[in-house]
């Protein structure tokens with residue numbers, strides 16, 4: 001597996017927290033941060049944003065030229081047809097999305113999505129040229145080694161028979177929406193296991209492992225280089241917090257290699 005210094009990947013899902021104008025205002029502020037921040041302009045960090053579906057097109061316009069990528073929080077299992085309320089991969093690709101999130105714990109818990117649906121959505125993203133942000137992670141708190149075993153097994157199930165670069169978002173379900181993220185030891189153990197697993201699979205070259213679950217300023221510096229970035233939720237609602245994480249990256253928090 002060739003090694004190279006990879007940019008730290010910072011993703012933000014806005015979930016359903018903001019209204020439309022708030023989404024656009026937040027995007028303008030984050031684009032302005034990205035435009036001038038040395039971590040972004042030097043290529044040390046790469047940002048992506050997942051707004052609600054109706055905001056994707058205007059967000060694309062606001063991010064144009066900023067180097068910030070964007071995508072969707074979900075994708076249909078099918079590409080077109082009578083699927084009321086769904087948005088297919090070809091549509092997302094056509095409007096410029098780079099990413100499609102799949103398998104988030106909230107979709108599993110609240111909307112009954114299981115492995116079959118998550119695997120089909122992952123396949124839909126890949127066949128349409130979208131990078132899946134595939135969320136994996138254990139349901140309840142367990143020891144780091146056991147969490148790593150369960151999470152690698154989950155990734156194995158969801159990616160079986162697929163090829164292409166993915167973003168594996170390690171999100172222990174118990175750490176989502178919590179006051180604090182998982183411990184640095186826990187995150188590092190699981191992310192390293194996922195990296196090793198991906199690294200042994202050349203058909204997933206170019207993949208990245210990031211951590212999400214109450215992540216915010218101050219976390220990345222404690223994680224060391226095994227973690228390729230962060231998947232942010234509430235703690236990115238303040239654009240200054242995004243700038244603060246970019247400061248950490250500029251000061252040296254960087255993944256050791258891409259999975260390539």
Ligand SMILES: O=C[C@H](O)COP(=O)(O)O
Pocket residue numbers: 013171175176177178212213214215231232233234235
């Ligand atoms: O999509 C992001 C994650 O679920 C994390 O959300 P949170 O940081 O608000 O817990």
